[in-house]
Amino acid sequence: MVRAPAPSPCCEKMGMKKGPWTHExxxxxxxxxxxxxxxxxxxxxxxxxxxxxxxxxxxxxxxYLRPDIKRGNFSREEEETILNLHKLLxxxxxxxxxxxPGRTDNEIKNFWHSHLKKRxxxxxxxxxxxxxxxxxxxxxxxVPGLIHEPPSSSNPAVPIxxxxxxxxxxxxxxxxxxxxxxxxxxxxxxxx
DNA sequence: AACGCAAGCAACCGCCTCATC
DNA sequence: TGATGAGGCGGTTGCTTGCGT
Numbered sequence: 001m002v003r004a005p006a007p008s009p010c011c012e013k014m015g016m017k018k019g020p021w022t023h024e025x026x027x028x029x030x031x032x033x034x035x036x037x038x039x040x041x042x043x044x045x046x047x048x049x050x051x052x053x054x055x056x057x058x059x060x061x062x063x064y065l066r067p068d069i070k071r072g073n074f075s076r077e078e079e080e081t082i083l084n085l086h087k088l089l090x091x092x093x094x095x096x097x098x099x100x101p102g103r104t105d106n107e108i109k110n111f112w113h114s115h116l117k118k119r120x121x122x123x124x125x126x127x128x129x130x131x132x133x134x135x136x137x138x139x140x141x142x143v144p145g146l147i148h149e150p151p152s153s154s155n156p157a158v159p160i161x162x163x164x165x166x167x168x169x170x171x172x173x174x175x176x177x178x179x180x181x182x183x184x185x186x187x188x189x190x191x192x
Numbered sequence: 193a194a195c196g197c198a199a200g201c202a203a204c205c206g207c208c209t210c211a212t213c
Numbered sequence: 214t215g216a217t218g219a220g221g222c223g224g225t226t227g228c229t230t231g232c233g234t
Binding site for chain 3: 020040041042054055058062091092093094105106109
């Protein structure tokens, strides 16, 4: 489940525990956060009596223990949302997760790599996907395909065939683009 | 029943950003 | 204005589990 503990500058020198979380540790973390909140992740493990580093506590809480976490299979709608947002935003998992209540960036990232990555290559054009691989969240990414090449009289938007034979049109992608524009999450322009 | 392989997923690592001094 | 520290994020790892042979 969890990789073998390896030396880490952050945890090792502090004698912090690594690896899978036990039920007891979960209980301690949950009750501490419910009682005191998590204003300071670095101080939290010490205050709570956990032999974990703050980062580990934060990750465990956000990805697994939060009460509003939605677990289980992704719905069809969620899949479509992820596909569309990934097409628009690239690997900005946290931004994608913010549009899916109850889902974490880690969960979406895992789901993408195990399920949707393959679908994406047929759902969208293969070359768009390959192009995206060159742009991390930290770099400006070109709004792919239909966006950075807006339709014109000489370059009309061509609907993209999906697996089920339906089409993904420029309107669909515009929808998500506008959604993020309104939410203040406008993607960086590659020419900015 | 035993083995090998691939997929799924929790967790770690390291870098980046931002706030504070 | 640069240094520092903490939080946040994406990439990656490797153990577990399920399935096929």
